[in-house]
Amino acid sequence: MPKILIIEDEAAIRRVLVKILSEENDTYQVEEAEDGLEGVDKIKKDDFDLVLCDIKMPKMDGVEVLEAVKKMKPEIPIVMISGHGDLDTAVNTMRLGAFDYISKPPDLNRLLNTVRNALDRKELVLENKLLKKKVSKNFEMIGDSKAISRIKEMIEKVAPTDARVLITGSNGTGKELVAHWLHQKSDRSNGPMIEVNCAAIPSELIESELFGHVKGAFTSAVKDRSGKFEAANQGTIFLDEIGDMSLSAQAKVLRALQESRIQRVGSDKDIKVDVRVIAATNKDLKKEIEAGKFREDLYHRLAVILIQVPALNERREDIPLLIDHFTEKIASEHGTAKKVFTDKAIKLLQDYDWTGNIRELRNVIERLIILGEIEVTENDVKLFASKL
Secondary structure (H helix, E strand, C coil): CCEEEEECCCHHHHHHHHHHHHHHCCCCEEEEECCHHHHHHHHHHCCCCEEEEECCCCCCCHHHHHHHHHHHCCCCCEEEEECHHHHHHHHHHHHCCCCEEEECCCCHHHHHHHHHHHHHHHHHHHHHHHHHHCCCHHHCCCCCCHHHHHHHHHHHHHCCCCCCEEEECCCCCCHHHHHHHHHHCCCCCCCCEEEEEHHHCCCCCHHHHHHCECCCCCCCCCCCECCHHHHCCCCEEEEECHHHCCHHHHHHHHHHHHHCEEECECCCCEEECCCEEEEEECCCHHHHHHCCCCCHHHHHHHCCEEEECCCHHHCHHHHHHHHHHHHHHHHHHHCCCCCEECHHHHHHHHHCCCCCHHHHHHHHHHHHHHHCCCEECHHHHHHHCCCC
């Protein structure tokens, strides 16, 4: 049942609006507020599908109400009610996020069409938010062990915020998957996610890669070039293997986090960026700090939220699920029928020391699918999976 709040200081106008809405649709649940303060208080305490708000009111005017609601609950459509002298202000409220405006006295058809359109829009916004929460199958996190369940719960809490996250864990544990979950479940999911492998970029090029450069900044800088931070504007930047970043680049990343501004190499011009930073490392950064290889102030900036991804050996109960997942995915990639692993084969794989973690498991499963028979047995595992 759609719930509508009318914020209007003139009782006669409120009565007219309530009457029109009630006669149009008896499923509308309509509430009233006599001024802006009362209206904002009701919105704080309850959920509404639509707000009709007068512009000129005592205590708190309609523009102030609009700004307050957009900060609290931006998904609620707000239709402004304007007197003749408020039309310019009403138009300006559209720039501030109002859905539409209607003039006094309210025209019946105009009001009802606006209300229907606003409620339809609210439904679409909610559907879109639900779709955003669904993570692409390319980045599924498989497992229901306690360790993985805790990570999933943390992601659900942290993703909607802009809090910086530091993901730690050995190579091959799935740190990248955690980063993608954080982005895709966030309000930035419509924006870009830019990945930077700090270990793969030479130290002399990392600053240019991250922040861009201007023409002539160095020998090969033949034209201006933007960097990864600019590319990630309004989205997320994932700094993988940040423990391998040079101290010089660390200093610039620290400034970018502190001031939300960057400078291209060779330039003194500030560029404002709106970027969420997620970082990952397989190193013990506290030991790196003690060795003088990593800045302590940058560590504390990055590690607002710490997520430790467990090694596969610490979540062996997830291995049967991972085997099934990889079997289905690899069969689809190769265009072959899905193969079945016997219980003994699965048990043998569960007992293996997975030093290469999930990445190693995936490679072994692919080898067994290619070389084994329709049913993968314990003997196939012993024969084709090296070191088993």
